[in-house]
Amino acid sequence: MFYYLNGTVAEILPGLAVIDCGGVGYACATTTATLSSLKKGEREKLYTYFHVAENAFGLYGFATQSELNSFKLLIGVSGVGPKAALAILSAGTPETLAMAVFTGDEKALTAAPGVGKKLAQRIILELKDKMAKETGGELDFSSGTPAKQVGFTSKASEAAQALAVLGYSSQEVSAALKGVDVDSLPLEEIIRQSLKKMVK
Known part of the structure; x- marks a missing residue:
């Protein structure tokens, strides 16, 4: 429905940013990272997700597509709603989420x-499974060390x-x-x- 909102930041409230687009104020629930990047009165763009539940709906906005992608992945995990997804992303970043899932770091999620x-374990399990399916099972976690990819150093393979985890294709x-100094x-x-x- 909404891909992004591009307008003036009308209000910044705890967990909420109001973006004025043509005289209409859109209230977007968001993360602390996104809120810290916004300035009241300035024009900003937020990538959005419109969540529809049985008895409620809400608009969520993020300063980066990485945060949006991470949010969508998290709410796709059984038992994780928008509130929990925002809490996880507010406690960390898309990078720390990817690292937590990749390394099985429950503590990073329970922060x-x-x-x-239990919820942290479910997130790690389901996102690892999702990643394995999307990469055709080429990535093996069973040994605790990542499978090397052709032309990649070990660290680059781990990063890949x-x-x-965040849903990006191998290409x-x-x-x-x-160009990244791996x-x-x-x-x-x-x-x-x-x-x-x-x-x-």
Whole structure:
């Protein structure tokens, strides 16, 4: 329905940004990262998701497509609603979510208010399964170490698998990793720079 909103930031409230588009104020629930990037009175763009539930609906807005993609992945996990998804993304970033799923780091997810150990385990399990299906089962977590991809260093392979958690195809990931200094940068920074290139 809505792909993005491009307008003036009318209000910034806890967990909510109001974007004025042609005299209509759209209230978008959002993350702390998106809120911190906005300035009242300035023109901004938010990528949006319109969520329809049985007895309620809501508009969610994000400063980056990476956050939007992560939000959609999270609410696709059974038991994870928009509120929990926002809490997880407010406690971290798309990069830390990818890392948490890739490494099985439950603590990174339970740092979000209202996210317990069982829910964190479900998120990790379902997103890993989703990633494995989308990559044709080429990525193997059973040994605890990532399978190497042709032409990738071990760190680049790890970054590629973490990015796959966020729903990017192997072709998109390969293109994004080109030009990133995978030898000297830490893994999370490689993921961050790759994501930045993919959402330009």
